[in-house]
Amino acid sequence: MSEITAEQVAHLANLARIDLSPEEITRLTAELGQIVDSVAKVAEVATPDVPATSHPMPLTNVFRADVVVPSLSVEEALSGSTDRDGDKFRVPAILDEE
Amino acid sequence: MKKAELMDYDKALELFEPVLGFEVHVELNTKTKMFCGCANEFGQGANTNTCPTCLGLPGGLPQVNAKAIESSIRLGLALGCEIAEYSRFARKNYFYPDTAKNFQTSQYDEPIAFNGQLTIELESGRQVTIDIERAHMEDDAGKLTHVGGATGRIQGADYSLVDYNRGGVPLVEIVTQMIEGGEADSPEIGRTYVAAIREIVKALGVSNARMEEGNVRCDANVSLRPRGSGKLGTRTETKNVNSLRSVERAVRYEIQRQAALLAAGGTITQETRHWHEDTGITSAGRPKSDADDYRYFPEPDLVPVAPSRAWVEELRATLPEPPAARRKRLQADWGFANLEFQDVVNSDLLDAVEATVAAGASAQSARKWWTGEVARLANVAGVSADSLVEPMQLAALIELVTAGTLTDRLARQVLEGVIAGEGTPLEVVEIRGLAVVSDDGPLIEAIDLALASQPDVLAKIRDGKVQAAGAVIGAVMKAMRGQADAARVRELVLERAGTAE
Numbered sequence: 277m278s279e280i281t282a283e284q285v286a287h288l289a290n291l292a293r294i295d296l297s298p299e300e301i302t303r304l305t306a307e308l309g310q311i312v313d314s315v316a317k318v319a320e321v322a323t324p325d326v327p328a329t330s331h332p333m334p335l336t337n338v339f340r341a342d343v344v345v346p347s348l349s350v351e352e353a354l355s356g357s358t359d360r361d362g363d364k365f366r367v368p369a370i371l372d373e374e
Numbered sequence: 375m376k377k378a379e380l381m382d383y384d385k386a387l388e389l390f391e392p393v394l395g396f397e398v399h400v401e402l403n404t405k406t407k408m409f410c411g412c413a414n415e416f417g418q419g420a421n422t423n424t425c426p427t428c429l430g431l432p433g434g435l436p437q438v439n440a441k442a443i444e445s446s447i448r449l450g451l452a453l454g455c456e457i458a459e460y461s462r463f464a465r466k467n468y469f470y471p472d473t474a475k476n477f478q479t480s481q482y483d484e485p486i487a488f489n490g491q492l493t494i495e496l497e498s499g500r501q502v503t504i505d506i507e508r509a510h511m512e513d514d515a516g517k518l519t520h521v522g523g524a525t526g527r528i529q530g531a532d533y534s535l536v537d538y539n540r541g542g543v544p545l546v547e548i549v550t551q552m553i554e555g556g557e558a559d560s561p562e563i564g565r566t567y568v569a570a571i572r573e574i575v576k577a578l579g580v581s582n583a584r585m586e587e588g589n590v591r592c593d594a595n596v597s598l599r600p601r602g603s604g605k606l607g608t609r610t611e612t613k614n615v616n617s618l619r620s621v622e623r624a625v626r627y628e629i630q631r632q633a634a635l636l637a638a639g640g641t642i643t644q645e646t647r648h649w650h651e652d653t654g655i656t657s658a659g660r661p662k663s664d665a666d667d668y669r670y671f672p673e674p675d676l677v678p679v680a681p682s683r684a685w686v687e688e689l690r691a692t693l694p695e696p697p698a699a700r701r702k703r704l705q706a707d708w709g710f711a712n713l714e715f716q717d718v719v720n721s722d723l724l725d726a727v728e729a730t731v732a733a734g735a736s737a738q739s740a741r742k743w744w745t746g747e748v749a750r751l752a753n754v755a756g757v758s759a760d761s762l763v764e765p766m767q768l769a770a771l772i773e774l775v776t777a778g779t780l781t782d783r784l785a786r787q788v789l790e791g792v793i794a795g796e797g798t799p800l801e802v803v804e805i806r807g808l809a810v811v812s813d814d815g816p817l818i819e820a821i822d823l824a825l826a827s828q829p830d831v832l833a834k835i836r837d838g839k840v841q842a843a844g845a846v847i848g849a850v851m852k853a854m855r856g857q858a859d860a861a862r863v864r865e866l867v868l869e870r871a872g873t874a875e
Contacts (some may be wrong), residue, residue: 293469300832330672331464336680342404342441345411345425353424353538356431358724363420367471370488371528 280309378655379634383626384558386598386633392560393606394553394625395595396573400546401514402445403582403589408513408544409436409479409676416587420537428513428542430475436675442511442544443486445580446691447681449546450487450509452574452696457686459485463511463673471536472515480547482670486679492574494566495698496559500604504567505551516541550851560596560629565622569843570760572618573697585617596628598636607632608642612656615649622651627656670831704728708737717745726760726768733769739776743768749784751793767792771799791875810859814866817850817858821870824849835871 282305289296296304347353350363359366381389407414412425426434450457464482490506517540522532548571556563572590576583583589597609610632615624632642646659695703704724705715708731718727723744730740744759748768752759773787774780780788780803791802803809824846825832834842846867851858 288669291467291669322625330465331674331677333677335677336460336679339440339443339486340411342406342439343411344413347412347425347594348429350419350421353421353429353630361521363422364537365421365471367534367536369531370471370518370520370534371531 280305295325378631379638380627380630381634383630386629387558388601389637390598390600390607390629390633391554392556392625392629393597393599393609393837394550394556394560394564395609396548396550396553396564396567397593397611398548398568398852399514399591399593400548400571400575401589402442402544402546404439404441404445404544405776406439408439408442408511409543410434411437411775412542416539418539421539423539424541428474429538430473436479436673438679442463443679444689445544445578445680446486446509446511446546447686448489448578448693449575449580451686451690452693453490453492453506453509453548455490455506455509457487457681458484458679459683460484460678460680461688462678463676464670465673466512466668466670468668470515471534472518472541474516474536474538474541478512478515479673479676480512480670481510484678489843492567492570494563494570496562497565500559502553502556502559502563502566504563507549507551509546509548512545512547514540514543514545522649524534530592540850543703548845561622561626564592564594564625565618568621568796569618570697577694577697577700588616591616594621594624594628596625596632597642598632600636607636608644610642610645610647610656612649613659617651620649620651623654624656629653631656633644640853668755669848684863700724708741710737710741714741717741721749723749723759726765729765730769731774733766735769735772736776736801738771740768743772743789747789751790757808763789764795767799774799774803778859779803779809781810781856781859784810800842808857811855814862817854817863817866818870820850820853821846821867823862824853825867825871832871835868840868843871846871 282301283300285305285308286296289301354360354363354365357365402414404414406412407428410425411424412423413430415423426432427436428434444632447457461481461484463479465477466480466482467477470795473651485508486507490509491503493501493503494505495501497722508570516536516538518528519537520528520531521535523530527746528534550567553563570587572583575581575590582587582592585591590616594612594615595609596612597607599605610628612624612628615621628647635642643658647656648659649656694700699716701719701724703711708715708727710718718724718741721744726744727737727740730744731737748762749759752762755762768789771780771785771792774788775782775785787806787808788799788802791806792799796802797803828849830845831842831845835846843864847860847863850863851860854863858864
């Protein structure tokens with residue numbers, strides 16, 4: 277059995293800014309536990325000579341030439357934002373007063 | 375803001391040993407951003423260089439800029455680093471409006487370059503070798519402006535504005551190992567180290583390296599270890615230290631502040647501190663907390679970077695002469711005294727003087743003009759000296775002085791004309807009619823006139839009181855509007871005084 281706790285799930289949800297109800301936390305604790313157990317099974321087969329993988333494709337060095345391509349117009353860039361001030365995005369206050 | 379207690383610097387060093395660490399961010403001067411084809415340039419209107427990728431819009435996918443990889447490898451090599459055979463990007467997750475993606479694309483456990491070394495030389499001649507832990511690639515954040523509140527700072531602001539033009543610009547972050555044994559030189563080590571990094575990236579041509587524009591930014595870590603204790607103190611990380619002088623001041627300030635706090639029985643909070651250029655103090659930012667749990671994980675949208683050894687060697691062959699070695703060579707070639715040479719280096723005029731000498735000027739005259747009149751005019755105009763005039767032009771001006779066509783005084787007027795865009799020095803001489811009057815005819819005429827109007831002076835000269843000639847020379851120079859060689863005028867005055875009857 278995995279050792280994922282409800283506290284860990286709540287902590288992760290907080291870091292990821294996901295609002296979870298207590299029921300969701302319970303469900304996700306069980307589901308994440310199963311995922312961790314499954315990964316542990318795979319780890320049992322992987323011997324030390326199997327390198328860790330971060331990507332399923334056997335590709336490296338996929339690069340783009342350093343050539344400028346047209347950007348969005350300012351209007352296009354700002355079109356999805358809920359608030360603006362001139363040509364800048366406007367966001368709520370970040371920190372409270374000291 | 376509450377002003378912190380500071381301990382006397384020498385006293386602080388008696389009680390504690392400073393331990394340092396630096397993180398220097400270098401903005402690369404590629405044409406495009408790190409992961410998209412938006413232009414990497416500033417001074418444009420806000421949000422003119424953005425696209426779905428750098429705005430973190432759904433469907434935007436990163437593509438790695440080949441030139442940024444090349445520049446990062448060259449920088450790593452110049453810092454004496456090993457270049458990873460296999461390197462990858464990772465997401466550093468955090469929520470802050472300067473990053474629209476909600477993560478920074480960075481590198482975590484497999485940076486492109488690691489295990490380097492850089493030896494710097496302090497003004498005393500002391501050499502210090504700084505161990506480089508790693509140099510990794512990442513993208514820059516957007517620029518925030520805080521509006522409202524009492525101070526215009528982030529605390530108490532009503533809201534903030536974001537310009538994402540800088541978001542996604544390629545950065546290399548260079549991280550040192552702990553620097554111990556700096557002792558009283560610690561502040562100078564900070565300044566000299568950052569100066570050395572700046573010099574290297576400039577010599578490589580991988581960054582514009584202008585600190586005032588944020589191309590090179592430094593975070594300074596400082597902690598104090600009580601003498602005789604093997605235990606490291608808690609460190610603070612001072613951000614926003616963006617001039618060489620500030621690095622030195624911020625390190626010194628933190629040593630004095632922490633020493634006072636520790637000696638009074640207090641403890642140091644592990645925190646980010648902000649440097650204030652105007653007041654010369656640091657203030658507490660946010661403490662390290664849960665929010666620093668960045669949940670790094672491999673970037674799934676990018677494949678690993680695995681530079682072949684052949685490519686790395688090819689890039690190694692493109693490295694310029696190390697700046698420190700170049701300085702030694704140039705000082706020897708030019709025969710400058712230490713102070714003269716330091717003056718050139720500190721004014722950031724090494725390239726300018728070198729180019730002027732290459733264009734035919736003597737080293738001493740090139741130095742004199744650049745650090746003198748050109749620097750003065752640049753200071754008045756509020757620009758850098760080397761942006762004011764081309765080395766070729768200055769060399770041509772010096773040539774005119776050497777040839778006797780111009781006196782120093784006239785040459786300064788010609789320089790102003792050249793800077794004003796009136797043409798080459800020779801053209802300005804012609805347009806403004808500034809050449810030294812070398813035809814003796816008009817000079818003799820003016821001298822005779824001056825002698826006739828000052829008979830008492832004439833009498834003194836004839837009595838052998840040669841210094842009296844000064845008054846006549848002055849009158850003649852004035853009559854010639856300065857366009858005469860004073861030495862020649864003096865010769866002629868004595869000659870005319872002797873023969874005039």
